[in-house]
Amino acid sequence: MQQSTIKIGLSACLAGDKVRFDTGHKKSNFCMDELGKHVEYKKFCPEVAVGLPIPRPTIRQVRFGDTIKVCRPDGTGDVGPKLTEYGKRVATEQTAELSGFVFCAKSPSCGMERIKIYNEAGTGNTSEGIGFFAEQIMVHNPLLPCEENGRLNDMHLRENFVMRVYTYKHWQTLNEQPLTVHRLTQFHAQYKYLLMAHNYEAYRSLGNLLGTFDGEDIQTLADEYILGLMTALKKPASRKNNANTLMHLQGYFKKSLSKIEKQELRDAIDEYRQGLVPLYVPLTLIKHHLKVHPNEYLAKQVYLDPYPNELKLRYGI
Known part of the structure; x- marks a missing residue:
């Protein structure tokens, strides 16, 4: 971005x-x-x-x-x-x-x-x-x-605030040019897994909102969408929701990883779910596999890098 x-x-x-x-x-x-x-x-x-x-x-x-x-x-x-x-x-x-x-x-x-x-x-x-x-x-x-x-x-509130700042800035940048349904849909596609981790119902409802748009008033659609997005992201993602989201990401590699690599990734996600390791551990593995086995759609997911890694915000959650 x-x-x-x-x-x-x-x-x-x-x-x-x-x-x-x-x-x-x-x-x-x-x-x-x-x-x-x-x-x-x-x-x-x-x-x-x-x-x-x-x-x-x-x-x-x-x-x-x-x-x-x-x-x-x-x-x-x-x-x-x-x-x-x-x-x-x-x-x-x-x-x-x-x-x-x-x-x-x-x-x-x-x-x-x-x-x-x-x-x-x-x-x-x-x-x-x-x-x-x-x-x-x-x-x-x-x-x-x-x-x-x-x-x-609070590390969870700190991470959540910075993530929302970068999300809102992305939205502001998007609005520097006239909005179209295509650009709005592309924006939403990038936030699919971030939304899933924070609020699965909002992920589904915002997708439906864009999918059923009748072409009448793009600004009203945009206003409703961004309010729904920012509201959904306000609550920090739970460990359970993050783990479920990581499992979805793991699915992109089911045909490309070896049996040992799959087990290693499953173990990292499970250890995160149990609170034994922070979020960056399974995410680092996923990003490594993404470099070896590129996937254009997955590479665009904001969930993987919502803000500069130098902030180390996922080391404590």
């Missing part, structure tokens, strides 16, 4: 910028030292953008009746409306070029989920809030892969 540079939105503190309330940062080593070798970042600090100084008093989400403010612990200095306005402006004017977004966890402006909302007296809180800036980005860009720095410490 030939693509232009991937751009990802990033909370500026995760880049190491000293923009936090205490003049500190929360640099993400994965984002900056590993993923950063393959992507470009567009940095945002909504709190600074709406005029808050560095350093500054801490702010948090506080519920006043039916209203949630983003303010100091004493209830003063509400910047909630400004954060919402800024978030809407960024979401509608500056995200078209982005293929993903990484937010700072637990932030009242940037957190994706489980943000503490304090009561007016400051004596208790619930973890049900969404950062005011992050919420606008996500609401206005439902297809955009989004994640928090803390969740990226």
Whole structure:
């Protein structure tokens, strides 16, 4: 897949910028030292953008009746409306070029989920809030892969996020030229086994969606397709589903491998299924056999190489 540079939105503190309330940062080593070798970042600090100084008093989400403010612990200095306005402006004017977004966890402006909302007296809180800036980005860009720095410490969530970023970038690149049913069908064909590993029902339903298209409105078809694809890929693939997908891939070599080679591949898949080896072990064998016994259709499957191998994301899942 030939693509232009991937751009990802990033909370500026995760880049190491000293923009936090205490003049500190929360640099993400994965984002900056590993993923950063393959992507470009567009940095945002909504709190600074709406005029808050560095350093500054801490702010948090506080519920006043039916209203949630983003303010100091004493209830003063509400910047909630400004954060919402800024978030809407960024979401509608500056995200078209982005293929993903990484937010700072637990932030009242940037957190994706489980943000503490304090009561007016400051004596208790619930973890049900969404950062005011992050919420606008996500609401206005439902297809955009989004994640928090803390969740990226989970290898399965990390792999899943990067895979979705590269998938969405592929889709954006596809849309740089007018869509046709043929191009859309070719795109889907490349994602057959990636979809199968994540959601077999979505794999079947999206195939049926394309197969029954009547030629009326290609844009409506495309919108429905990509929403279904990105939704299906959002949940990390289970070990069982990956193993079943690997068995399907093994079928392409049933006439070309020796009895010993077939058994070796079956054993590698079974060891993965049992959790004894990571995913890259059976995949490495399959890619080796593919080099020896070329298959054009199989070689185009995104499942085999959804992102740069240098990231080593399948070493830990």
